[in-house]
Amino acid sequence: MVEAGAKEASESLALEAIEFGHEANQEIIKLQEELQQAYGKPKVEVKAREVAPELSAHISTLLGDKLNEALGQPGKLEREQVLASLRDEAKQKLVDSFSEEEVDFAFEARLKAEIRKRILQGKQHVDGRRADEIRPIHCEVGLLPRAHGSGLFARGGTQTLTITTLGSARQEQLLDGLGLAETKRFMHHYNFPPFSSGEVKRVGSPGRREIGHGALGERAIRPILPSEEDFPYTVRLVSEVLSSNGSTSMASTCGSTLSLMDAGVPIKAPVAGIAMGLVTGENGEHVILTDIEGIEDACGDMDFKVAGTSRGITALQLDIKVAGVDSKILAESLTQARQARLEILDKMAQTISTSRPGISPYAPRIHEITIAASKIGNVIGPGGRTIRSITE
Structure with missing residues (x-):
């Protein structure tokens, strides 16, 4: 994991x-390895779970080209409906020989392999886009007239307000x-309600996603804000995820810019x-994806915001x-991300x-006035009575 903030760095x-x-981390890693060799205990070996060969053969025969056809659906909802239907079909036909949990695991393994194969062979996104192509973008401002500023940013199936x-x-x-x-x-x-990803769950306190994505967006926006001397306001942004299909944190960053400009903040x-996403193959083969969907994030090798x-x-x-x-x-x-960023801007x-x-x-309006030194005592008043009546 790498986290970084900058002031418009190249x-x-x-x-x-x-x-x-x-390079700096190598010394720390070396020290940790020496400590582990001197005082550490043997690591517990955990074998990666594998699909039984017999079940894998049944899944491959049952699905055939259906999985590839399902992945070709352009929309997330349509794709998920077809995949759910194929999963149910596999369970019904294999339930006499294997448990539902085993069939689920085998189906997911086969699905992941098919997604990676589709990307590597076609050099394109799962939905058929070019590897460097961004989903359709839609922007609006001023949706909430009584709010100080509001901005809607949508990129494909991801939408934030x-x-x-x-x-x-x-x-x-x-x-x-x-x-x-x-x-x-x-x-x-940053708020990520369950309905944004099609789930029904209890809405509770902020979790890992809310805290982390909120901090990432805050770090991205902070360098372009005006100084307190030029704009003496406290600024609060709240990003509400309305629909999620990949990179809601970056959508909230774009929405934040729109909202700030709508509010009249002189950024x-x-x-x-x-x-950005990545899928790697054999012998150094790889495909870098711009604007990854949720399914590409889950089955890929990198999420680079x-x-x-x-x-x-x-x-x-x-x-x-x-x-x-x-x-x-x-x-x-980074080069591919810059091209995409300029297109979005x-x-x-x-x-x-x-x-x-x-x-x-x-x-609220903030007005600044200069008081003559000889009048400061009048503003403060006896025992600070006047200044307290103004500020409280």
């Missing part, structure tokens, strides 16, 4: 930073941590984000499922290209 600088961090709320400096978030900072004037909160530059402006990167997050990724693949991914600019000239009429 792709070459970001790659150099990743390589520098990798971000709301901006402006407040005074007294509404900054109080921090009770070990760092030097005591308050925070910019917050990005330095728009920010967009994209998720890159956010930034037209000038450079502001945040990135890299998660891999293989032993390592070659720096050439990372360089290729262009689409966003067609909806709103710059921040509105003023803030919403429903947002």
